Amino acid sequence: MLDGFTAEILARVQFAFTISFHIIFPAFSIGLASYLAVLNALWLWKRDETYLNLFNYWKKIFAVAFGMGVVSGIVMSYQIGTNWSVFSDKAGPVVGPLMAYEVLSAFFLEAGFLGIMLFGRKRVGDGLHMFATALVALGTLASATWILSVNSWMQTPAGFSMNDLGQFIPEGWWAIVFNPSFPYRLVHMVLAAYLTTALVVGAVGGLHLLRDQANAAARRMFSMAMWMLVVVTPLQIFAGDLHGLNTLEHQPVKIMAMEGHYDSHPDGAPLILFGIPNAEEKRIDYAVQIPKLSSLILKHDLNAPLDGLDTIPEEDQPPVAIVFWSFRIMIALGFAMLGLGLWAAFARVRGRLYDAPMLHRLALLMGPTGFMAVLAGWITTEVGRQPFTVYGLLRTSDSLAPVAAPAVAASLMAFIVVYFFVFGAGTWYIVSMMRKPVADHVLEDERDIAQGDGPVLAVGEEAAVRNSPKES
């Protein structure tokens, strides 16, 4: 079935496939971990049971998403070696330590305290449970920080020299970790994770408001999610713009592909809104464009010259069509999110946030758009830096392991079958949990209510006694 493909193409498809699946889970769990920490803190502070119910509701969803993130992440840490061993040997001295720090400072933190967060409230008490919940959230953010530093270094390498073997030798760790694109990429990704979570929470809130406008938990989560959207989306658009300017400075070829600029524009480049990239003729067919706007956005000057792909050797160009389209999808989704946030803010001002079925339907519809935007953004940045793994220095074709095509093809097929089956099932379970209203969910597990100042305190005390660890 996959005959006729080279090992390189197969290995690239495999990495793209496994990492695309993987990023979905952290994009959700980074935001959700922070949301859970906020919910738990609000519960402890205000003792309003709605917060506790919401915490318990999202906690179970988090557990499933986090589990999928863990197992798909283990694959990533080994796949760099199995399929890209030459890259590992050459770039390992620089990126390896950053990944080791990720494991030491983030993965262990998350894993060590996840059990206490999920199972341990009664065993350790509210205070330590809050501490564990906050550390899990901190762990997800620390993990994002390190891995984005690695990715950014591969995009904008700094702080290294090269030895005779072609290995990258670290010269300054500060320069490596805080390489030129890292701060922009980190902020852009963390905000994306928060938006993704807000959209999912908003969709679930919207769904339950459509069923019952009086549902207190649904109101609370919808309100929180819409606040998040209206505040964070403008920040994200601003951060994205800064990230783009940074890319123009360090990876101008990527910007050329994103903009669809096959030709140089000595006196002001147009902003191409839509069109169909034609790789053979090297032009954008049926382009709908606004003259000089691209120069205005990128250079803040209508007449600033912008180079096009005609100034770049063919073998150093990324595939334009993929980058061009994925970038536009991300932008369009971003503005749709802004629209949803503004509509919700408008409804809130008019006092009709919970009485706006059309708004709730839109929020429900837009539930998955955060994931789509994250994927589109990653495709833009990763395909846009081709044909290099370490930008400008190490080609993708020179990074490959000495693997035989049939071995890669077989493992690729296995990953595709297993991922669709396993993560398809997981997604199904998450969606079924989300379809249940919050109240029902908590009633299933009485002891969780009982554990607070709820109406069944006596039962709670009994359970606490029963659950206290028995020494053998």
Add this chain to the structure above:
Amino acid sequence: MLGLELSFIWAGIIAGAVLIYVILDGFDLGVGLLFPMTKDEGERNVMMNSVAPIWDGNETWLVLGGGGLFAVFPLAYAVVMPALYMPIILMLLGLIFRGVAFEYRWRTKRWKPLWDMAFFGGSLVASFCQGIALGALVQGIEIEGRAYAGGWWDWLTPFSILTGVAVTVGYALLGATWLNMKLEGRIQQHMRRLAWPLALATLVFMALVSLWTPFKDAVYFERWFAWPTSLFSGVVPLLVALAAFGMLRGLQRKGDKQPFFCALALFVLGFIGIGISFYPHIVPPSLTIAEAAAPDESLIFTLVGTLILLPIILTYTAYAYWVFRGKVDPEEGYH
């Protein structure tokens, strides 16, 4: 000189991480291996709940093993991963199935048997592949220049199959003694009974692997039987005998903790035995620890953080185990 010492410190840290992984995930993979031993729903639930709060932390040591190797011995990582391509990929797929089963099986009634199977099957494949990987490393990996030079099936030999079975049986023993410690009632007795044949099988396989290994390579033979290393390699089997005696005695007296900790000791001793054979290589027969090490800058930078973070990690990992100490309550769990 400094670099040489650093690389040896690092070899020790990586070996330590792998050992911690083997004994921690060993018992929780073992719980998966023993899952089909009972059909009772309640018993399966407590079996899984005995490891549910800690399995994720256990598996993180595997990520540290891989990530640490990548960081400080990138050449070893670059050579071993392609050489063990198939067992590694299969192990990862196995870990996926068993990892998601922890949550999935509570989310469905109709498909619960499927995820129970996934928990068992994934644990089996992961355990067996880890054993295969061990055997493939011991029998040696062919290197040319800075890359793996062998074929795609080189890892598959009678010896690696033997180590695959040995590790699987050993993990099942760890699982059985862990469950004996953590559970009560009928299931505990069941696991204690199972621990007997598993213990004997583990000892037989340890003996087989130990006897075969010195004949795989003259270097191993020399290390085990030549003076003065033979002195040390003579001590290890003695300690193995002691640990085995302690375990069987503990099982006989129906002890809770002794069989488990003696089984752990068996694994530690087996690991030390392998370490004696390997040293000073990181990938036998030709790649040494010093050759595979990353430049000093990488070793120092990573070491600073490791020396600070590793004790903290061990502390809160121990705390997490302490929080969930004692027998598993069948009523507990958040599901």
